[in-house]
Amino acid sequence: MIDWLHPSFLFLLGAVLVALLPARIRMAAAVLVPLAAFFVIVNLPLGNGLQYQLFGFDLTLLRVDKLSKAFGYVFTINAFAAGIFALHLKTRVEPVAALTYIGASIGAVFAGDLISLYLFWEVMAIASTFLILARGTERSYQSAFRYVMIHLLGGLMLLAGILLQIKATGSVAFDPFAIRDLPTYLILIGFLVNAAAPPLSAWLSDAYPEATVTGGVVLTAYTTKTAVYTLIRGFAGWEILMVVGCVMALYGIIYAILENDMRRILAYSIINQVGFMVTGVGIGTAMALNGAVAHAFCHIIYKALLWMSAGAVLQLTGKSKCTDLGGLYKTMPLTLIFGCIGALAISSFPGFSGYTSKPMIIEAGVHGGFYWVWLVLELASAGVFLHAGIKFPYFVFFAKDSGMRPGEAPPHMLVAMAFLSFICIFLGVYPQPLYAILPFEVNFHPYTFEHTLNQLQLLMFSALAFFMFLPMLKRTETISIDSDWFYRKGGQLFFTAADKLFNSINAQAEKLVAVELTAQVSRFFKQPGFLIQRQGVRLLAAVSGNRQQAEQMEAWLDARNRSGAYPIGIWVLLAVSILGIMSLLYLLIR
Amino acid sequence: MSKKSKPAAASVPTTPREFNWLDDPKNIRLVRNVFYAVLVLLVLPDFFMHKHTLFYSVEAWPGFYAVFGFISCVGIILVSKLLGYALKRSENYYD
Numbered sequence: 001m002i003d004w005l006h007p008s009f010l011f012l013l014g015a016v017l018v019a020l021l022p023a024r025i026r027m028a029a030a031v032l033v034p035l036a037a038f039f040v041i042v043n044l045p046l047g048n049g050l051q052y053q054l055f056g057f058d059l060t061l062l063r064v065d066k067l068s069k070a071f072g073y074v075f076t077i078n079a080f081a082a083g084i085f086a087l088h089l090k091t092r093v094e095p096v097a098a099l100t101y102i103g104a105s106i107g108a109v110f111a112g113d114l115i116s117l118y119l120f121w122e123v124m125a126i127a128s129t130f131l132i133l134a135r136g137t138e139r140s141y142q143s144a145f146r147y148v149m150i151h152l153l154g155g156l157m158l159l160a161g162i163l164l165q166i167k168a169t170g171s172v173a174f175d176p177f178a179i180r181d182l183p184t185y186l187i188l189i190g191f192l193v194n195a196a197a198p199p200l201s202a203w204l205s206d207a208y209p210e211a212t213v214t215g216g217v218v219l220t221a222y223t224t225k226t227a228v229y230t231l232i233r234g235f236a237g238w239e240i241l242m243v244v245g246c247v248m249a250l251y252g253i254i255y256a257i258l259e260n261d262m263r264r265i266l267a268y269s270i271i272n273q274v275g276f277m278v279t280g281v282g283i284g285t286a287m288a289l290n291g292a293v294a295h296a297f298c299h300i301i302y303k304a305l306l307w308m309s310a311g312a313v314l315q316l317t318g319k320s321k322c323t324d325l326g327g328l329y330k331t332m333p334l335t336l337i338f339g340c341i342g343a344l345a346i347s348s349f350p351g352f353s354g355y356t357s358k359p360m361i362i363e364a365g366v367h368g369g370f371y372w373v374w375l376v377l378e379l380a381s382a383g384v385f386l387h388a389g390i391k392f393p394y395f396v397f398f399a400k401d402s403g404m405r406p407g408e409a410p411p412h413m414l415v416a417m418a419f420l421s422f423i424c425i426f427l428g429v430y431p432q433p434l435y436a437i438l439p440f441e442v443n444f445h446p447y448t449f450e451h452t453l454n455q456l457q458l459l460m461f462s463a464l465a466f467f468m469f470l471p472m473l474k475r476t477e478t479i480s481i482d483s484d485w486f487y488r489k490g491g492q493l494f495f496t497a498a499d500k501l502f503n504s505i506n507a508q509a510e511k512l513v514a515v516e517l518t519a520q521v522s523r524f525f526k527q528p529g530f531l532i533q534r535q536g537v538r539l540l541a542a543v544s545g546n547r548q549q550a551e552q553m554e555a556w557l558d559a560r561n562r563s564g565a566y567p568i569g570i571w572v573l574l575a576v577s578i579l580g581i582m583s584l585l586y587l588l589i590r
Numbered sequence: 591m592s593k594k595s596k597p598a599a600a601s602v603p604t605t606p607r608e609f610n611w612l613d614d615p616k617n618i619r620l621v622r623n624v625f626y627a628v629l630v631l632l633v634l635p636d637f638f639m640h641k642h643t644l645f646y647s648v649e650a651w652p653g654f655y656a657v658f659g660f661i662s663c664v665g666i667i668l669v670s671k672l673l674g675y676a677l678k679r680s681e682n683y684y685d
Binding site for chain 2: 254257258329331366371374379382383385386398405450453454455456457458459460462463465466469472476477479480481482488489
């Protein structure tokens with residue numbers, strides 16, 4: 001078709017259109033743009049396109065291969081579903097920010113060089129911040145501020161790495177990094193910040209749950225998965241990523257279990273799921289990378305589905321904490337069913353999409369002979385069912401009767417959820433279309449009897465553990481300290497310390513200079529002649545020891561001062577002696 | 591003013607339909623028994639088939655993945671419970 005049409009351009013055009021169109025047809029544009037972009041990506045010819053020159057470097061806006069296309073497909077499919085889910089929106093900010101954000105992330109995926117990548121990367125950070133700000137609460141403002149600060153920090157790391165890399169190699173190419181030194185590690189850290197790898201992961205669980213209902217659905221897909229894409233592109237086979245990924249997988253589970261807010265539970269489970277993908281990148285074989293791409297694809301779909309069902313609950317009840325929710329199955333059965341499909345898919349339950357993608361990563365680890373990777377990922381698989389597969393639907397839709405009877409989600413939300421549910425089941429039973437778009441040839445069969453049986457055992461006995469230990473999992477009205485403590489409490493601490501230190505210096509200085517010194521000076525200048533003379537008399541008295549005479553002199557000085565009687569002779573004498581001293585000084589210095 | 595009168599007028603015809611199936615303890619018992627039956631049925635085939643191992647022979651024992659899943663989850667629950675004592679704070683901790 002048209003090989004110069006960049007899919008991001010459609011999104012940016014859509015953002016402008018949405019800003020101009022009247023409210024009634026505004027959201028139609030937000031649905032049609034991803035659809036158009038999807039067909040553009042389908043028809044993009046493989047190879048590089050849209051090359052341009054900037055700062056004397058040859059840059060490439062369109063690098064089309066199977067890897068970038070796979071992410072392009074799922075990004076546009078998810079944007080389409082999110083557009084339907086958000087059809088009720090009357091505001092401008094959210095759709096404009098969402099389209100810009102999605103467009104930038106697609107731009108980052110198709111960027112063929114480091115500089116283009118960096119430019120799109122920063123647009124993503126800024127645009128996504130508005131999806132959090134749009135909530136309009138005090139909490140969301142603060143959270144959005146922390147969110148954008150961390151992303152700017154990550155962006156600076158990335159920029160520093162890119163500049164050093166260009167200086168070292170003279171090339172802006174974004175290809176697998178071979179040399180492990182400072183520039184590439186800085187780039188890696190920049191990517192890992194967006195992938196929400198601990199310790200710089202708290203931005204995700206801090207900010208996403210504070211976003212708007214529809215903003216949360218959009219946010220879950222793009223930032224972390226663009227980071228996964230860049231890791232696959234640049235850092236496949238870096239063993240350190242296996243460790244990072246396994247830590248993420250476990251970290252997400254533990255925090256999700258401690259959490260009370262349903263959308264924060266789902267936010268932590270993003271970190272857990274991205275952990276699987278990062279581990280796959282670390283293993284770095286063809287099968288592992290296929291697994292990482294496939295899992296990113298499936299994850300985007302089922303995680304958006306889960307956020308939609310949680311979003312529908314939040315939209316209708318205004319509540320988000322498990323302790324406030326419960327018993328919603330009575331009036332929201334369809335939302336429950338769609339939410340459960342998402343929950344089963346994330347748990348990689350046989351028959352749902354997670355089961356055709358995640359085991360690929362685990363099997364690649366087994367092929368690589370990494371026993372501990374297998375152990376951690378199997379353990380994490382059991383944990384996923386625990387925290388996202390059962391905990392989320394159980395506490396929101398069952399557990400206890402909260403007394404709320406909100407009714408079913410609005411039709412457009414149900415349609416969006418039904419669409420994503422269909423993809424979850426379709427790819428669960430017939431994964432071949434997904435396998436066909438993966439970067440390498442797929443030689444993987446999830447549905448052997450033994451493997452399916454093992455997985456079902458693992459999951460169902462995890463469920464048994466959940467219900468047996470239910471009293472220990474009861475939700476409490478608490479939050480858990482995460483690594484954002486360092487900049488939230490640390491920030492407060494810094495402020496308090498700075499306040500105490502600098503303001504106390506300031507107060508002391510004010511007391512000394514402004515209050516006491518000026519008072520002294522003004523007292524002195526009321527009667528300067530008298531005060532000097534009296535001081536002189538006192539000095540003489542201290543030397544001679546004749547206190548009586550001194551007191552007489554002082555009384556006389558005081559009387560003369562009161563009456564203002566200073567004979568002219570004294571002034572003349574003073575003037576002449578000062579002149580004398582000055583001429584003497586002049587002669588001496590000369 | 592209009593806000594007050596609206597829900598009262600609208601709530602009568604649009605009272606959402608309610609499903610109360612799980613309110614009956616009998617049904618909860620049924621769900622639980624089905625669940626237990628499924629657990630048994632899932633482990634049963636292990637006794638009659640040859641299982642492959644990936645790293646160690648223990649993986650071929652009947653019900654290995656069932657035990658693995660159960661112990662993993664109990665471990666995760668206990669570890670998070672313990673960490674919870676150190677990490678949990680009241681909701682307005684940061685305010």
